Amino acid sequence: MEYPKVELHCHMDGAIPYRLFCKYCREDGLLKEDTSDEQWIEKHVMKDTMTLTECMGEFALLTGILQSSERLEELSYELIKDMCDAGTKLAELRFSPQSHVNEKLTMDEAVEAVLRGRKRALAERPEMVCGILLCMMNLGLNLGTMENNKYTVELAARYKDEGVVGIDLAGDECATPIQSYAPLFEYARSLGVNYTIHAGESGPAENVAFAIHQGGKRIGHGIHSIEDEKVVDELVNEGVLIEVSVTSNYFSRCVDSIASHPIRKLWDKGVMININTDDPGLMGINLKHEYDIIAKNFGFSEREFILSNLYSARGSFCKGKERIIEKLTKALKECA
Numbered sequence: 189m190e191y192p193k194v195e196l197h198c199h200m201d202g203a204i205p206y207r208l209f210c211k212y213c214r215e216d217g218l219l220k221e222d223t224s225d226e227q228w229i230e231k232h233v234m235k236d237t238m239t240l241t242e243c244m245g246e247f248a249l250l251t252g253i254l255q256s257s258e259r260l261e262e263l264s265y266e267l268i269k270d271m272c273d274a275g276t277k278l279a280e281l282r283f284s285p286q287s288h289v290n291e292k293l294t295m296d297e298a299v300e301a302v303l304r305g306r307k308r309a310l311a312e313r314p315e316m317v318c319g320i321l322l323c324m325m326n327l328g329l330n331l332g333t334m335e336n337n338k339y340t341v342e343l344a345a346r347y348k349d350e351g352v353v354g355i356d357l358a359g360d361e362c363a364t365p366i367q368s369y370a371p372l373f374e375y376a377r378s379l380g381v382n383y384t385i386h387a388g389e390s391g392p393a394e395n396v397a398f399a400i401h402q403g404g405k406r407i408g409h410g411i412h413s414i415e416d417e418k419v420v421d422e423l424v425n426e427g428v429l430i431e432v433s434v435t436s437n438y439f440s441r442c443v444d445s446i447a448s449h450p451i452r453k454l455w456d457k458g459v460m461i462n463i464n465t466d467d468p469g470l471m472g473i474n475l476k477h478e479y480d481i482i483a484k485n486f487g488f489s490e491r492e493f494i495l496s497n498l499y500s501a502r503g504s505f506c507k508g509k510e511r512i513i514e515k516l517t518k519a520l521k522e523c524a
């Protein structure tokens with residue numbers, strides 16, 4: 189059955205289409221003439237045999253080639269169109285403005301570039317609903333500063349009517365305690381900025397509890413809630429949607445195997461789940477791949493997928509999501 193897919197957790201840099209990845213790497217002299225695009229992609233797509241350090245190196249490479257407003261605009265433009273053409277009709281894309289700042293580019297300009305790309309893509313794909321989330325970064329790996337995180341909240345408030353739909357806290361969840369970022373969420377609340385928080389991805393159930401207590405209705409990953417029944421109950425009772433990415437969780441060693449992923453257990457306990465790719469370019473996957481492995485390993489039925497998309501659409505921060513909710517409600521009724 190045809191129904192619109194909803195993807196809310198996708199990092200723009202990690203989702204880069206291969207054609208852009210190779211183009212930028214060639215322009216920057218990283219990809220030499222004697223290497224084909226295919227060989228380059230094969231070398232850089234994440235594999236489950238890579239060490240965490242190697243995986244981090246791939247993220248650094250991506251950030252390195254995305255340091256101009258032209259590329260950020262092109263990436264957002266191409267990515268949104270690609271997602272729409274593959275069946276995703278409601279998407280939230282996220283990126284960290286402070287990761288793209290250099291002598292020529294400010295955080296404001298990085299946001300404006302991404303929004304320009306979004307605007308052009310939506311003009312060509314009017315059936316698509318898409319918003320941008322701005323990521324604050326966990327400070328542990330020197331990927332951000334507290335000052336820039338605070339400014340990220342302010343940017344989200346400033347560009348609220350132009351396509352920015354909220355903020356996120358990303359980076360290595362275990363590098364510094366996520367509890368120390370509470371003042372930033374308080375600040376976001378004071379400015380009317382929505383948020384989702386990476387919590388319970390590599391970190392423990394107590395991080396999920398922290399995210400729930402921040403009052404946000406969305407959590408990035410949240411899978412380690414499974415270790416504490418009380419936290420799972422809270423997710424259900426508070427109506428929190430968790431943004432789950434099965435392959436990503438396996439590649440980043442947050443679960444031992446695909447089969448041991450708690451997605452089915454959490455769903456059966458009544459947790460609302462949104463299915464995502466997280467970093468599809470980097471991991472060599474797409475959303476269909478995630479649906480296929482979830483159907484194969486966890487027996488999700490079409491009805492369950494539609495319901496998951498409906499929960500996701502309701503949990504989205506995007507304006508204009510109502511028409512997607514309507515389509516999904518209709519699809520759910522038609523699906524026996």
Ligand SMILES: [Zn+2]
Nearest residue numbers: 197199408466
């Ligand atoms: Zn993520």
